[in-house]
Amino acid sequence: MADVVRQRAAAIGLRATGHSLRVGAAVSMASRGASLVAMQQAGGWTAPDMPAHYGRQASARSGPVATLRAEDRWA
Numbered sequence: 718m719a720d721v722v723r724q725r726a727a728a729i730g731l732r733a734t735g736h737s738l739r740v741g742a743a744v745s746m747a748s749r750g751a752s753l754v755a756m757q758q759a760g761g762w763t764a765p766d767m768p769a770h771y772g773r774q775a776s777a778r779s780g781p782v783a784t785l786r787a788e789d790r791w792a
Contacts (some may be wrong), residue, residue, distance in 0.1 A: 739769055747772035 719735035728735035739760050746756050758767035759777075 743768050743771035747775035767791045 722733055722735050722738060726737075737790055743756050743760050746759060751759075753765050753768055753772065756762070756772065760768060762768050
């Protein structure tokens with residue numbers, strides 16, 4: 718599977734791995750409100766550290782502070 722992902726991504730000028738899919742799925746799950754336990758189970762993590770990290774990434778992208786990055790938000 719990892720080879721297929723890598724080859725398909727390269728064919729369109731991107732760099733991706735099987736890990737990219739795992740991380741992307743975790744971020745998507747977190748942004749949709751999935752629990753840490755659900756993220757662990759879906760991604761096969763035995764410890765909560767990494768899915769928690771990806772969950773923080775998701776909240777940083779969509780949380781209140783994220784609105785501060787848009788230059789014209791209050792213009």
